[in-house]
Amino acid sequence: MAKSDDPYETLGVARGASQAEIRAAYRKLAKQHHPDLNPGNKAAEARFKAVSAANELLSDPDKRGRFDRGEIDASGQEAPPRHSYREHAEAGAGRRYGAGGPQGQAWSQADIDDMFGSMFTEEAHGGTRPRRGHDEHYVLTAAFLDAVNGAVRRLTLPDGRTLDVKIPVGTTDGQVLRLRGQGGPGRHGGPAGDALIELRIAPHRFFVRDGQDIRLELPVRLSEAVLGGPVEIPTPGGVVRMRIPPHSDTGTELRLRGRGVPAHGKLPAGDLRARLRVVIGRADAALEAFLRDWKPEHDADPRAALMGAGTGEGA
């Protein structure tokens, strides 16, 4: 404690410092080094003792004068014995002011769990309680027709395992399949978790899903539309032949019962709804000649509804 040789130096004040300056310097250092606020810090404790002794000496004008005149030295002045709160508080008596109160247990089970939780958990310690594996999540994009008709598709997992996923009939976009026991492995005899597979459905080139029905735009010849006749129509279940009724037009909807999404669960099979689109194709001289001579019996303006005039049909 070399610094205690000179109390002015210990407090960091000048020889001519006023009582107020000494007091302020002492307070500043006391806040920093008070041993009850720095438990276990021996350096702080020693520093505080020196600061207290210096303050004791310099705050007493009589002692300060005697020191200044060289009549006493700094270490001759012992501070009165301190009641160290720290010594009591760290011992069993400290429980008096502890969280559990004077009668409180030093350690609760929760404390022990808190402190040792990470050290002694079952996983780290190889505990033996059976634990179910985690569920694992995957996304599988299914072809449109696979989702309508149902299919089995193979999914390769990131860990190299393969899963045969049964895509059910009538699967909708975003539907999640749960494959029991195909997730993370269980531990200590626990069951494996499940694989949860979210199905995304790719759009089709010409089929559009509408609930249980499938919609389709069916191009037809002018002659087929006017005269009617048999055509072949693709459906999810394969090509089907049907007759187009005479006097059909663009926008006429043909309904093929039961040719949409097959029945599944409690849902009956849907329909295929084919909406006709008349395609003239490459016009030839005969068509031109016919149209030039043609005097239509019902010459309605197809644009009448757009113009807000007349009684145009099919508005």
Add this chain to the structure above:
Amino acid sequence: MIGIEMVVTRIPGLRREDLERWIANAWVRPDGQAGFYTFHEIDVARVQLIVELRDEMEVDEHALPVVLALLDQLYDTRRRMHDLCDALRRTVPPELQTTLAAALEGDRRDP
């Protein structure tokens, strides 16, 4: 057994009404009822600490409960740490104690 008069005499700068207020605030918790308080050494030391916090460290009484609550938590933790160390000393084989000490030393060196 230490009575309230004795505490007031022993601690310079302490007024009886301050101490009574601190007891009412439960910052100091002697045994017994008003008028018949008996103080343990730890209570006296705590009173002295509160006086020092107030007079020397300029912690005013509005801030004192915060400071005391933090100190109580600090000492709680330190008591537990001492208990833990005692328990380790009593129960852990010496070679494991050495390993533990080395591990802690290592932690301190590269945090």
